Amino acid sequence: MSFENKLNEGIFCIPKCDKCKKIVWPASEFCNHCFGEVSLDEGNFEAKIIEFSGKNEQYFCLVEIEKTFRIIATISKIPEVGQSVIISKCGISQGNYFFEVS
Ligand SMILES: [Zn+2]
Incomplete structure (x- = not known):
């Protein structure tokens, strides 16, 4: 698969x-x-917030996976740089990957 x-x-x-x-x-x-x-x-793998931006409970963050590559994810609570997160939701929408972390 x-x-x-x-x-x-x-x-x-x-x-x-x-x-x-x-x-x-x-x-x-x-x-x-x-x-x-x-x-x-x-x-299980390591996921860490590198940076974020946003407001009104819609934040976008750059998440580093296993110290190797980075993805853009959304998060509903205000994150902290360096915070460890898990990918709580992911999928493909209209041809694009999406990720949500918490
Ligand atoms: Zn190889």
Whole structure:
């Protein structure tokens, strides 16, 4: 199952290379370092807020995943820089990835 299929079901997975164990982002079927096959890791992972902006209970934040790559996510409460979060909601809407953290 592909990263996007999972995301479409609301499950966020980390694409990791079977061979060199590097995270492959943007998600791809093959590793961009060694061309190894990529599997999807559904386990717990580290997510941290790098920066945020917004007002009126709609905040956008830049979230760093496993110290490797960054995604843009929404959060309903005012976040703090450096705060650890979890991805509470995710999916694909009109062709775009969306993420919500809490
Ligand atoms: Zn690799």
